[in-house]
Amino acid sequence: GEDVEQSLFLSVREGDSSVINCTYTDSSSTYLYWYKQEPGAGLQLLTYIFSNMDMKQDQRLTVLLNKKDKHLSLRIADTQTGDSAIYFCASPDGGATNKLIFGTGTLLAVQP
């Protein structure tokens, strides 16, 4: 089945760019997602990218997809303290239900 992996922790200074990386195993994934989770809260859908795209930009967020290497990244420009959270990469499992397979999450700590 699908497996999704992420690095566990990233620390940046306020105003810098953050880059969160993810690798996945299922090359048939049609969409790939980024979710944000603040402490004690549910998951907020940040953005997603179709598998036939290389890049998607949405305000301060840029998603890059390298299908050959099965690598997905999320870049946050001008990172703010309010961006401190856990970021999850997710991929549908390829079955009929489109249930999501999540990585372990990357904790982003933004230093003022």
Next chain:
Amino acid sequence: DTGVSQDPRHKITKRGQNVTFRCDPISEHNRLYWYRQTLGQGPEFLTYFQNEAQLEKSRLLSDRFSAERPKGSFSTLEIQRTEQGDSAMYLCASTQGSSYEQYFGPGTRLTVT
């Protein structure tokens, strides 16, 4: 606020007790998912409903777990004879038709003492 609500937000129970959680999806969404998230992990799929039909259950869903969606609207997840290993955040998500966008509720945090 995604429009998906869950109740209660927190539940503390003693081992061996039964608990029930409720999820109210976005009103026009016919597809509903339950996930479980333990500390330091990403959410893991538990079960899926399309309208009122439960179409998939994870191996994580032991016989002590049961889920329903009686009229294709809200859903309940019941855990019988709770164990300490059931302590987790239980998340509900919903989506509409062929959309791939799953919207999550705030979760119910269960603590079994």
